[in-house]
Amino acid sequence: MSFKPNASYDFSDAVVVITGAAAGIGRQVAEQFAAAGATLALIDRSESIADIASNLGEVHRGWIADISDPESVAATANRILSQFGRVDILVNNAGIGPLAPAEDFPLETWDKTMAVNLRGAFLVARAFAPDMLARGQGRIVNLASQAAVIGIEGHVAYCASKAGVIGMTNCMALEWGPRGVTVNAISPTVVETELGLTGWAGEKGERARAAIPTRRFARPAEIACAIMYVASREAAMVNGANLLIDGGYTII
Numbered sequence: 001m002s003f004k005p006n007a008s009y010d011f012s013d014a015v016v017v018i019t020g021a022a023a024g025i026g027r028q029v030a031e032q033f034a035a036a037g038a039t040l041a042l043i044d045r046s047e048s049i050a051d052i053a054s055n056l057g058e059v060h061r062g063w064i065a066d067i068s069d070p071e072s073v074a075a076t077a078n079r080i081l082s083q084f085g086r087v088d089i090l091v092n093n094a095g096i097g098p099l100a101p102a103e104d105f106p107l108e109t110w111d112k113t114m115a116v117n118l119r120g121a122f123l124v125a126r127a128f129a130p131d132m133l134a135r136g137q138g139r140i141v142n143l144a145s146q147a148a149v150i151g152i153e154g155h156v157a158y159c160a161s162k163a164g165v166i167g168m169t170n171c172m173a174l175e176w177g178p179r180g181v182t183v184n185a186i187s188p189t190v191v192e193t194e195l196g197l198t199g200w201a202g203e204k205g206e207r208a209r210a211a212i213p214t215r216r217f218a219r220p221a222e223i224a225c226a227i228m229y230v231a232s233r234e235a236a237m238v239n240g241a242n243l244l245i246d247g248g249y250t251i252i
């Protein structure tokens with residue numbers, strides 16, 4: 001059975017916002033949504049984002065923004081909404097994962113992790129939800145992590161921020177589901193991106209792979225396919241879910 005990402009979804013009438021789209025999972029999600037016909041509004045703090053968007057096709061646009069900065073998020077959301085007129089799908093993907101033992105974890109690094117992973121996702125969801133709610137339809141997909149439901153050494157701020165993303169997802173799903181906007185979380189194990197492979201290099205990575213029932217890390221395309229499913233019309237009854245894509249790691 002060969003693996004064909006996004007073989008069956010049609011997003012040709014969808015405007016999709018993806019944060020953190022310059023690298024890793026976000027970039028893969030952008031490529032797959034573009035291949036499925038979507039119009040993309042990509043957000044990243046990296047200056048490469050405009051070129052990444054235009055290389056995917058001339059209808060797409062990239063905006064440089066820091067999702068932890070409320071003014072940057074508000075200004076970018078206004079520009080996206082005036083450029084495209086609406087947003088159908090938001091993939092809240094941008095995130096960081098600085099690691100240190102809990103007893104030494106620098107307070108400013110804790111604050112930065114929360115500001116990007118939790119408050120940033122909240123700010124971006126709130127920036128686009130009013131348009132979705134006014135039209136009575138929308139999909140918000142929040143990248144959480146297996147770290148939301150288990151403890152991982154060195155990940156104290158990351159685990160706390162991603163557990164917060166699940167809590168936020170639950171509340172938004174409850175409040176916005178009745179108004180046509182579904183909100184779900186996707187929780188991968190280690191994914192083969194710069195963020196994932198930096199944190200899990202060498203022997204530590206080998207041990208981690210061996211502890212996963214499927215004996216490997218996830219690939220960005222496997223995460224992108226799950227994101228596209230919960231973002232699809234077919235997933236209208238999936239609301240407030242936390243979809244673990246962890247090769248079975250958290251059942252142990």
Ligand SMILES: NC(=O)c1ccc[n+]([C@@H]2O[C@H](COP(=O)([O-])OP(=O)(O)OC[C@H]3O[C@@H](n4cnc5c(N)ncnc54)[C@H](O)[C@@H]3O)[C@@H](O)[C@H]2O)c1
Binds near residue numbers: 067
């Ligand atoms: N890779 C993994 O192992 C893994 C596992 C579980 C969950 N996740 C989550 O998936 C998401 C994507 O991870 P990834 O591995 O692709 O990361 P990555 O580091 O490869 O890419 C993250 C992207 O987000 C952007 N970004 C970071 N902070 C930003 C900010 N403040 N404003 C705007 N853009 C910002 C970066 O510039 C980069 O382009 C994250 O939320 C991460 O926590 C990743």
